[in-house]
Amino acid sequence: MNIKCFGANRKNNCEVLVVGKCPGDSCSFFKTKAEYRSGRLKASRRLAGLDKEHQLCIAEKYYRGKLPWLEGGAGCER
Numbered sequence: 001m002n003i004k005c006f007g008a009n010r011k012n013n014c015e016v017l018v019v020g021k022c023p024g025d026s027c028s029f030f031k032t033k034a035e036y037r038s039g040r041l042k043a044s045r046r047l048a049g050l051d052k053e054h055q056l057c058i059a060e061k062y063y064r065g066k067l068p069w070l071e072g073g074a075g076c077e078r
Contacts, residue, residue, distance in 0.1 A: 005029075006036035044069035 007016030007029065014022045017029060024030065031039070047055060047069040059067045 004033070006031050006033045 005014075005022055005024070005027065007014050008022040009015050012022050013020060014027075017027075019027075047058065050058075055067060055070075059065055
């Protein structure tokens with residue numbers, strides 16, 4: 001495999017799913033690192049566009065009260 005999945009470590013083990021070895025581009029979760037970063041940026045922009053009340057609700061539920069999408073993505077990246 002020429003392009004490595006964002007979830008594969010140096011030993012080609014998957015760090016995202018419980019499958020052991022990375023199945024490569026046949027995996028339905030396969031994304032390049034660039035695709036992963038692009039998706040995280042899109043999600044951060046979407047969250048930042050919500051009203052403050054919804055942002056705080058999501059932050060409390062999923063991010064321990066922090067708003068990483070407003071802090072340049074800190075805490076959102078792998």
